Amino acid sequence: MKRVMEGSMGVSEMVRLCRPKVVAAYPITPQTHIVENLSQFVANGQLQAEFVNVESEFSAASVVLGASATGVRSYTATSSQGMLLMNEVVYNIAGLRLPVVMTLANRAISPPLSIWNDWQDSLSVRDAGWIQLYAEDNQEAADMHVQAYRIGEDPRVALPVMVCMDGFILTHAFEPIDIPEQAEVDAFLPEYQPLYKLDPADPVTVGAFMEPDKYMEARYLIHQAVAQAAPVVEEVAESFRAAFGRYQGGLVDAYRCEDAEVIFVTLGTLASVAKSAADQMREAGKRAGVLRIRCYRPFPTKQIRQILGKGAKVAVLEKALALGVGSIIAPEIRNALYGSDTPVNGYILGLGGRDVPPATLERIFDHAAAGRSADGLFVDLKAEHLGDEAFAAWQAQWKE
């Protein structure tokens, strides 16, 4: 039934229906409402789970690691600094092939301290071995959690899944969300059957160390597992469509790309802004399209090659950056298009919650359409905070 609720509540309701046995979390804005709701569900007896109030995100991740290794479905959520603090454990969960599901309410990284949205937190762990899904709206954010357990627990995958949703923009926004019945979720998501678990009836050693003659093969196998999860992500999206009648894309979600002159490539809610801006631009004769990467890990190289590389110029919109380098996603798109002469521009915008209005996207369209190049080009900087000299230098980058 559709009800108007906060994005965080939609996620909490859906996680409850997934029946995790252990939930561990530490509070950090803007993740808090999700875990507050879950603790209330446990307090009410609506969710039969152990809710472990840990003393740090580092322990939150470690508790769900231990629980998952004991063979039970586990859940945690965090943001920003919490993700950075978890970092060591995040790598470990993936390497131990534990299908934990985590919500990441995307938030900027300090300093300067900012509670507002961008993707620096999740992109900092893009190579940790987790499947990373990015939601565009709250229905998708909620739905992705059911899909996440189904993907991660698939014995062909056995990997953790991170559902990334833009902090505040989604977590604190009220929208109508359809929350299915328990029986529907139970039918879609069977009880977790671990490949291995810590059980005295069948003792296993987990987390052995390896010498140089074996380590590389172990890392290769984890790498292969992440890469080979791609068809499962698509398959689960299709199964979800069959079960619930909703489909938000598989690995990618292409919008008006067929005849586009410039295709915006982006993640999360920025895709909504881009889609709306594309519609407006098309009314003015500017043929814009949008390719939303729904699954960033594994990286959808094949799908990107199918949609891009047909003559349209590419403008990658990133709410993140690699300090000292610039774009993070744009080089991966170029890599996916290796051998084609498609120009791929990288624009950095929306950091720390900076608004991205449609007019900004039109400026980017014009810049890319004019054949200018951009590699980690910052968008919408302000003279009053930069000083005249730095501002002029930045403006000059736009004319290169």
Place this chain on the structure above:
Amino acid sequence: MATNLLAPGHTACLGCGEALAARLVVNAAGPSTIIAEATGCLEIISSRYPESAWNVPWIHSLFDNTAAVAAGIAAALRATGREGQVNVLSQGGDGATADIGFGPLSGAWERGHDVLYVCYDNEAYMNTGIQRSGLTPFHARTSTSPPGRQSLGNPTLKKDLPAIAVAHGVPYVATTSVGWPRDIERKVKKALSIRGPKYLQIHVPCPLGWGFDPSQTVDLAKLAVSSGLYPIFEYENGILTGSMKVKPVPVEEYLKRQVRFRHLFAAAKPELEEQVRAIQAVADANLVKYQMVTPPAEAPTGA
């Protein structure tokens, strides 16, 4: 003889106190036990892929999160109605316990998970090459607290981790030593009979790290206790309920047998003698505080 749950054939050094204690602990705990292990010597000697010395389910995650991993195991057992049916043992060395893993351990104690945490205390980071930890004793030489013209070794007193555990309200807190195998077994069994968090700190001499012959591990362990430098006691619900009674020996008898304290005896200097007296004072205070001399009223005075 029953199967050892920590099997022989692991790669510990000759005379390793930790490996001996770990076997006693897991055998006392029995086969219905899950172990979460911190990175360190015990992990390295027992889990070189594709081999494992463990005959119980065992997980190594990281150096610093063992208590939280164990908490997750305990939470999973509880959520599936198995709490009390399976022992959860969390273990690590002194660095993993008192330093880098202490935050998660404090959190786990405070939340009260049904977990026995065992700290194998060899008083330094042995696995990385004998660096100082928070449980390294006063004046000990380590590779990061070397004596020199400006230093007499480790400048700080050993962190009183059992007292910190007691302050958390941990219902069973005890120390023991590899010098007394039956004491280890008894305390493990007793701890596991109690629901909730338990802390057991075991003194495990390290021949390589301390500088003594591997045949002397048990002797050194016993001297540490009888000198008063490593008091053996039990706290139940915050009350001291037991301690090992000893016939005190001067701390020199313990210190002089180890390379890590040799610099204190390198020359007959009054300032060095004063430092040995400072160590003696630590031992004397322990003997009184933990009532290790019977009866307490007859503790040596003025001798």
